[in-house]
Amino acid sequence: MTAPQPDPALQPDQAPQREPAPQPDHALHSVPALHPGVAPQVPALSIRGLAKRFGGKIAVDGISLDVPAGSFYGIVGPNGAGKTTTLSMATGLLRPDFGTAAVHGVDVWQRPLDAKRLMGILPDGVRLFDRLTGEQLITYAGLLRGMDRETVATRVADLLAAMDLQEDAGTLVVDYSAGMTKKIALASALIHAPRLLVLDEPFEAVDPVSAANIRSILDSYVASGGTVIVSSHVMDLVQRMCDHVAVVANGRLLAAGTVDEVRAGASLEDRFVQLVGGRSHTEGLEWLRTF
Amino acid sequence: MVAHLLRLKLTLLRNGLRRSPWQLVGMAIAGLYALGMVATLVMALVILRNAPLDLAQTAVVLGGSAAILGWGVVPVVASATDMTLDPARFTTFAIPMKQMLAGLALGGLIGIPGLATSLVALSTVATWSHGVLPALAAFVGAVLGVLTCVVLAKVVTTATASLAASRRFKDISAIAFMVPLVLMGPIVAGIGQGLSASTGFLPGFARTLSWTPLGAPWSLGGDVAAGQPGQAALKLLVSVAALAALAWAWKSLLERALVTPPYAGSGRRKGGRLGLLGVLPATPAGAVMARSLTYWFRDPRYSGSLVVIPLLPVVLAFQGSQTGDFTSLGILAPISAFILAWSISADVSYDNTAFALHLATGVRGLADRLGRALACLAFALPVVLVFALGYSALTGDWAGLPGQLGLSLGILFTGLGLASVVSARYTVAVPLPGDSPFKKPPGNVGQTLAVQFGGLLVLMVLVLPQVGLLVAQVVTGNGLFGWINLTAGTVLGLVLFVLGVRLGGKWLDNRGPELLAQVSVNR
Known part of the structure; x- marks a missing residue:
């Protein structure tokens, strides 16, 4: 049971081919050097030329990005931009066709178990083991991480209180509302005190009070040196919450940097629409006013 | 309109x-x-x-x-x-x-x-x-x-x-x-008899x-x-x-x-009850085992096959009562060993994308495989033992017990080992979490059939030694074959169990993301 395992390095025939990644030919900004004022150090997440194709559709087309340690990083993009695919490849859930990802210098695809120890992941659009109660699910996540029972129990109690789920801790997750499900999944991602949190759409369906609670948890986490990456398409939220932002559309990186750099004086939403395009200015739906 | x-x-x-x-x-x-x-x-x-x-x-x-x-x-x-x-x-x-x-x-x-x-x-x-x-x-x-x-x-x-x-x-x-x-x-036989007895009615x-x-x-x-x-x-x-x-x-x-749209909520319940998660060892494998066992009782897709097990003797006993010959009950122990062991061959498919948690937490493939196999073993072993002993007690055929136990335990351990390998590599079409076990599952029927039949063939080959020994015992009537079967079946089965769990774990470590991508197709 505890027999030494061979290094879980990839089998040669299954390793992604490391060919030079296709370069995005119209990226507005190249990947910025580390933000001035942050001491030069290993980025919390560093991805290089990540690309993924699903059948005939190129979902992610060579994205490179450095997320500085200690930053609150927002990734924004329209629906189907490739945010979830990129984050899945960066966190070891989806094997990239090309490119690499490293968490605090640990290659996610060469040393997955070490990299995953550093990360807390909230994937979007996956099921949970929802026949467990909320309390059991967080405990399960902690025990899977190899934590001892006492630590898990203390942290589960803290997390349930922080997420305002104490009253429903014994309810099966399958009976939770969408927002409660999101919160319990977030709690399972936090239990092992990771150095990097990757949260895909963490505020979807979460009520404003809980969202504020979660934000203050994340803020103090960042203040104490942790790194948070959130994906979202709510620009307002990202502008208020994050210090860095990357704009992704059609599987490419359009802009990246501090929020102030990217929005360049305008609001993030206007800048986003400008970058991504596709705003329709037609005088349509005249009849909608004819009721 | x-x-x-x-x-x-x-x-x-x-x-x-x-x-x-x-x-x-x-x-x-x-x-x-x-x-x-x-x-x-x-x-x-x-x-x-x-x-x-x-x-x-x-x-x-x-x-x-x-x-x-x-x-x-x-x-x-x-x-x-x-x-x-x-x-x-x-x-x-x-x-x-x-x-x-x-x-x-x-x-x-x-x-x-x-x-x-x-x-x-x-x-x-x-x-x-x-x-x-x-x-x-x-x-x-x-x-x-x-x-x-x-x-x-x-x-x-x-x-x-x-x-x-x-x-x-x-x-x-x-x-x-x-x-x-x-x-x-x-039931059909009973109704038929009832009807033919009451044509006048x-x-x-x-x-x-x-x-x-x-x-x-x-x-x-x-x-x-x-x-x-x-x-x-x-x-x-x-x-x-x-x-x-x-x-x-x-x-x-x-x-x-x-x-009035249907209201599907249920009462709120405070925590404090960890169930099996608080009882079994606080290791990754122990946690997987506790979670799997919880699912065996809470998820109808699993508990549906649990319900079948106690009904099997009823069906076979009924058939026996028709002919007065109860020897068909002898297949009870090996058959239930097979049904239960093979039932975890689709474990990851049953998880569906919830499997992402195992991947995200970086749990080792070995712990994942071992936990699932032990969860099944925890109730399959008693069931098989009870059925085998019960058969001998019923028929008084205690000389056949070692041989029957050897075959059944061989099938149980070998099947669990093989299922651990199969579910680490292949997905099959199963009802989605929350769906009725009778609902037609989405997904590739062809692959499901290929995986299931391929697995069964391999399992048959793997348990050939035990089957051969059982046949030898029946033909020669020599009880020694039974004792050899009990020893060989248990030892060989355990060896294959360990090998299967280790190989499955290795495959899972290497191909976890691919497996998640396969189950994500049906969700």
């Missing part, structure tokens, strides 16, 4: 078939099966034309009553109702209630059960084609009868809709439905039924043919009144359902 609803139903059916050729194959098989049944019944009804009036009337009324009863009962227990025209989906459209009812009722006839029922019901016209009037009466009766079937089904599904939407009811009904399904053989029973809404529509043709138009008129009244009452009930239920 009625035509719109019917066209919608047809479009939904066609688009459903277009999704994959396998859907078409499934529909074709179901259609052929139904066609065979319909052809047989139609033929029987045509032949009944030349039978004595009494006999024909009894058969038609009993058959028709059974049809109405079936339409009322099956939608509830199967919890797999066709919800393509779920009235709740029309809430936001302002459709007049009358037209909606008519459209939904006729829509209920589209599909294999509806068409089959209509065809068979209409062929009662042939049975009573002794003259124009009886045939006409039979036709009116058939139309009324089929409408009663459809409307009754609608009343029942609408009434139980909020009940059926609750998870607890779904879970329980799915498991409860397993019981009559497994006991089908004994049937005509009277049919006469009584013909005065109830169940049988009234089906008796019209026969009554007119027998020259009792007055009786037929009264029964017409009964069936029209029943249909009207059902339609009224449906309408009022629907009116209420449209403004």
